[in-house]
Amino acid sequence: MTKKTAFSYGINLLAVLILFFVLLLLNQQGIVNKYVLGIMTLICINIILAVSLNVTTGCLGQIALGHAGFMSAGAYTAAIFTQAGVIPGVGGYFAGLLLGGLVAAIIGIIIGLPALRLRGDYLAIITLAFGEIIRVIIENMTITGGAQGLKGIKKLSAMGVSLFGMNEDFSAFAIVFFLMVISVVVMYTMMVSRHGRAILAIREDDIASEAAGVNNTYYRTLAFTISAFFAGIAGGMYAHYIGILGAKSFDFNKSIEILITVVLGGLGSFTGSVVSAIALTSLPELLRQFSDYRMLVYSIVLILVMIFKPSGLMGTKEFSLTRLFGGRKNKSSQKGSDTQ
Amino acid sequence: MSEQTKNVPVLEADHLGISFGGLKAVSDFNMTLGKNELVGLIGPNGAGKTTVFNLLTGVYAPTEGLLTINGVPAHGKNTDQIVRMGVARTFQNIRLFKNLTVLDNVLVACSLSMHYSMLEAAFRLPRYWKEEKKARSKAMELLKVFHLEDCADWKADNLPYGKQRKLEIARAMATNPSLLLLDEPAAGMNPTETQELMDTIRLLREKFDITILLIEHDMNLVLGICEKIYVLDYGKLIACGDPQTVINDPKVITAYLGAEEEGGETK
Structure with missing residues (x-):
């Protein structure tokens, strides 16, 4: 590890911690109330969803429309696991998330292996179909509560966790927040490695990547699986935030919503996805006072961005704190330095 | 001169061929490349030179014949597996x-x-x-x-x-290849750049001790650096051997080089 990378890791870690403590302070002052915490929790979940889809759509360069399917697989798995009460309390929550991620990843491999033989539009349609299949299966199984949905999932904030004397609501948010940071960092570090480079190479030119020794099938499936894994984790977090699951909320509108977030942020840009997830989750809430017009404004914002910045807010570039503070040109890591 | 007795050939193509439906793009292609050789593959447009490269690198699976790389059968292997076996390539269009x-x-x-x-x-x-x-x-x-x-x-x-x-x-x-395939490396280059490229290719061979097979239309480059030349026409080998024999071969002259000036100009 060179001094430069150590510096950039440090500064990003510092930014995350500062952000967290500012939020904590605001919470203790009563400025960030339960309602705002709820929105911020949703933002964190949406960030994981957007960044994970960015791995497939941005890095691998394939449009996938079944992300809500992976999310629901993770959500139901985690919810059923905690309801079974194998591991009580917050330990069960983490185990449930991990299990949800793994189930989503396995479904990802099963779908990815045949589907990734196709490209572009064809893959988009296939993933869309798979997403719908997952939804229909969930609607028809008894263990998932069928069309009625799954009720009475224990919320994270009701699990009685109190970290370092913070109140329960904020502790729940803290867990979600740091899970989000870890997820984003891990996805980023995975993509800035030999594996990530192989995936980018496939996006750039799949004939040349093969000639450079990249096993295209393996890395395509890998990207797709990583994507599904983190979508599953986000799904599990969502289940334990909202407390009730219905298969209807994971239809293809949800997949499109996540895709819009990624495209708006800029395909291939991790920070873009983060910024765009924050903007698109908070925008409808900020516009609540204009009630009827808020969805109109939301749509207009999308249209304007696509007209004036078709490559998305960040293009393929990353926002870097290191570059901001270090002065020197430095293509280093950016770690979830999202600001509210 | 290049047929020295070196242990295992880097690449051996034995009656390699491929047909697309009824079209025989390449047939009966034999080639043996020894260690550290520098070999050229020439022929008119559409003769199947790039198809041969695609066969050797696993882009196409040969429909007939055998392919051996460094003594290991490479028949029907994927491109990335063949790269692992030590064959790397470049492309005609970068x-x-x-x-x-x-x-x-x-x-x-x-x-x-x-x-x-x-x-x-x-x-x-x-x-x-x-x-x-x-x-x-x-x-x-x-x-x-x-x-x-x-x-x-x-x-x-x-x-x-x-x-x-x-x-x-x-x-x-x-x-880390033991064999490098170059598909028209000098295409679109001016004479100075071509000269520079020739130096680079020579340097590569010496520095990394590799075998190089190249497709090229620039006869100055081919005759300048290749020790052995294979000539392909209509998917078949029509000549192979050291440069002087090949360019004076009447079959090669009719198929590719053309009669008068080209032959005399080169040397």
Whole structure:
């Protein structure tokens, strides 16, 4: 590890911690109330969803429309696991998330292996179909509560966790927040490695990547699986935030919503996805006072961005704190330095 | 002169052929490449030269014949497996990873010699740093050979044409090949650039002790550096041997070189 990378890791870690403590302070002052915490929790979940889809759509360069399917697989798995009460309390929550991620990843491999033989539009349609299949299966199984949905999932904030004397609501948010940071960092570090480079190479030119020794099938499936894994984790977090699951909320509108977030942020840009997830989750809430017009404004914002910045807010570039503070040109890591 | 008795041939194609439906694109293709040879593959447009490259690198699976690389059967293997066996190539129309940096282009190919797992990368464990550092210095060394070290941070797309060609060769070299296939490396180059390229190719062979097989239309380059020439026409080998014999072969003259000036001009 060179001094430069150590510096950039440090500064990003510092930014995350500062952000967290500012939020904590605001919470203790009563400025960030339960309602705002709820929105911020949703933002964190949406960030994981957007960044994970960015791995497939941005890095691998394939449009996938079944992300809500992976999310629901993770959500139901985690919810059923905690309801079974194998591991009580917050330990069960983490185990449930991990299990949800793994189930989503396995479904990802099963779908990815045949589907990734196709490209572009064809893959988009296939993933869309798979997403719908997952939804229909969930609607028809008894263990998932069928069309009625799954009720009475224990919320994270009701699990009685109190970290370092913070109140329960904020502790729940803290867990979600740091899970989000870890997820984003891990996805980023995975993509800035030999594996990530192989995936980018496939996006750039799949004939040349093969000639450079990249096993295209393996890395395509890998990207797709990583994507599904983190979508599953986000799904599990969502289940334990909202407390009730219905298969209807994971239809293809949800997949499109996540895709819009990624495209708006800029395909291939991790920070873009983060910024765009924050903007698109908070925008409808900020516009609540204009009630009827808020969805109109939301749509207009999308249209304007696509007209004036078709490559998305960040293009393929990353926002870097290191570059901001270090002065020197430095293509280093950016770690979830999202600001509210 | 190149038929020295060297132990195992780097590449051996035995009656290799492929048909697309009823069309026999290449048939009965025999080739033996020994260690450290520099061989040219020439022929008129559409003769099947690039198809031969695609057969040798596993892009197409041959419908007939056998292929052996470094003594190991390579028949029906995928491209990436063949790269692992030691055959790297470049393309007729340059194929770079355009939006990646010059260094990353080479690092993609260095991946074969890097050993760390996904999890080690995700949590930035020591092996990640060690292997990345090793690969980076190897990639920079390669870039130096091609005088590309100053543009390591450039986006590959922004390189001038000649340097893009070189980068493609550098990327191929990063897979540690024992055989390098160059598909029209001098296409679109001016005479100075071609001269420079010839020097680079010679240097490659000496420095890395590899075998090179190249497709080229520029007869100055082919005659200047190749020790042996294969001539392809309508998917069949019509001649093979040392340059002087081949260019004076009447069949080659009618099929490719043309009668008067070309033959006399070259030497």
